[in-house]
Amino acid sequence: MISDFFKYQAQTTPHPLAMEISHAKGSYIYDISKKPYLDFVAGISACPLGHNHPKVIDAIKEQADKYLHVMVYGEYIQKPAVELTKLLAKNLPEKLEKTYLTNSGTEAIEGALKLAKRATGRSEIVSANKAYHGNTMGAMSVMGFEERKQAFRPLLPDVRFISFNNFEELNLITNKTAGVILETIQGGAGFIEPKDDYLKKVRERCDKVGALLILDEIQPGIGRTGKLFGFENYNCTPDILVTGKGLGGGMPIGAFTASAKLIDLLMDNPKLGHITTFGGHPVIAASALATLKEITASNLMQQATDKEKLIRNLLVHPLISEIRGKGLMLALIMPTSEIANSLILQAQEHGLILFWLLFENKAVRITPPLTISNEEITKGCGIIIDILNSMK
Numbered sequence: 016m017i018s019d020f021f022k023y024q025a026q027t028t029p030h031p032l033a034m035e036i037s038h039a040k041g042s043y044i045y046d047i048s049k050k051p052y053l054d055f056v057a058g059i060s061a062c063p064l065g066h067n068h069p070k071v072i073d074a075i076k077e078q079a080d081k082y083l084h085v086m087v088y089g090e091y092i093q094k095p096a097v098e099l100t101k102l103l104a105k106n107l108p109e110k111l112e113k114t115y116l117t118n119s120g121t122e123a124i125e126g127a128l129k130l131a132k133r134a135t136g137r138s139e140i141v142s143a144n145k146a147y148h149g150n151t152m153g154a155m156s157v158m159g160f161e162e163r164k165q166a167f168r169p170l171l172p173d174v175r176f177i178s179f180n181n182f183e184e185l186n187l188i189t190n191k192t193a194g195v196i197l198e199t200i201q202g203g204a205g206f207i208e209p210k211d212d213y214l215k216k217v218r219e220r221c222d223k224v225g226a227l228l229i230l231d232e233i234q235p236g237i238g239r240t241g242k243l244f245g246f247e248n249y250n251c252t253p254d255i256l257v258t259g260k261g262l263g264g265g266m267p268i269g270a271f272t273a274s275a276k277l278i279d280l281l282m283d284n285p286k287l288g289h290i291t292t293f294g295g296h297p298v299i300a301a302s303a304l305a306t307l308k309e310i311t312a313s314n315l316m317q318q319a320t321d322k323e324k325l326i327r328n329l330l331v332h333p334l335i336s337e338i339r340g341k342g343l344m345l346a347l348i349m350p351t352s353e354i355a356n357s358l359i360l361q362a363q364e365h366g367l368i369l370f371w372l373l374f375e376n377k378a379v380r381i382t383p384p385l386t387i388s389n390e391e392i393t394k395g396c397g398i399i400i401d402i403l404n405s406m407k
Contacts, residue, residue, distance in 0.1 A: 039066035063261040065384035074305035088294040095300035114272040116295035120233035120259025121149025123269035131194030139173045145204035192226040199245035203373030206340035214251035227254040237261035240342035241320035264306030266299045315385040329396035345381040352376035
């Protein structure tokens with residue numbers, strides 16, 4: 016199988032981990048030799064309920080027995096999608112009332128950028144240095160990392176960059192700005208939290224100049240930070256909320272949410288302002304609905320905060336310079352990229368899955384399922400400490 020993997024399936028890097036998967040359940044992934052790997056990554060925050068959660072699997076099977084794709088998005092009434100968007104609205108501030116379902120987070124970003132331009136009649140987008148919002152052309156245009164973009168230029172014009180947490184640069188948001196797009200917590204940059212009411216100040220500046228604020232919650236959303244959405248921690252409500260990853264419960268999904276007044280602009284002038292064939296797919300929507308129900312009805316969000324404290328207490332070591340992030344969206348910052356890389360690779364050998372971040376090469380990702388137990392956390396952190404002790 017490994018030779019076919021490299022021969023027929025396109026790769027994203029020259030050196031994929033290439034672990035062949037047999038099955039996954041709970042907090043564990045198993046390779047074809049049945050070796051268990053404790054999962055501290057959750058598919059890059061995409062599996063908040065772990066692997067093969069019974070409520071998610073049951074919802075998928077039940078819907079698959081009824082119908083799969085029947086029509087392009089927005090034409091037919093399909094109960095899973097309607098119930099999902101209704102439950103999102105129930106758990107969001109009043110002005111975030113209507114949701115457009117897409118196939119991925121990056122497609123939702125594209126829709127959000129289009130909506131900001133359509134609503135304001137302006138063309139300029141302001142994003143942050145070291146931001147990551149996806150890899151399609153529009154999302155790449157607002158990526159704040161030139162090394163990953165330069166081979167694909169020209170990209171969208173009229174994109175301006177500011178530094179996250181830099182208050183002096185907020186005056187670069189002007190009456191020419193259609194939208195400001197920020198990750199609530201910067202992911203690829205190293206899990207950087209907003210400081211000193213930064214997002215609140217961005218919100219105030221957007222209101223002053225008539226720009227829309229887009230918050231990318233593709234990673235921080237769906238309970239990962241101890242709140243359903245990360246912005247709830249920072250006293251700032253966006254005009255457009257983008258989510259994905261964890262919302263699908265292990266299935267591919269994206270969504271952007273705004274007021275009905277805003278979202279409805281995509282219906283006309285021109286009609287079909289944003290279209291998708293498979294967005295709101297009934298099986299995926301059923302999976303997302305089951306996931307969202309479980310997270311909002313349980314105490315998993317409170318547990319995320321408690322589990323963060325446990326991880327921070329367990330992972331104290333001279334080779335861990337800092338632990339960034341919030342809830343179960345954490346990054347270990349190591350003294351060098353070599354130490355970070357070695358820890359990730361050795362962890363896999365010891366049956367623990369860790370991973371890298373996109374732009375901060377000294378970071379090690381810890382984003383386990385919200386359902387991970389305290390015993391599993393203790394086990395995984397013990398493996399990390401043992402590996403670091405062997406490096407001293």
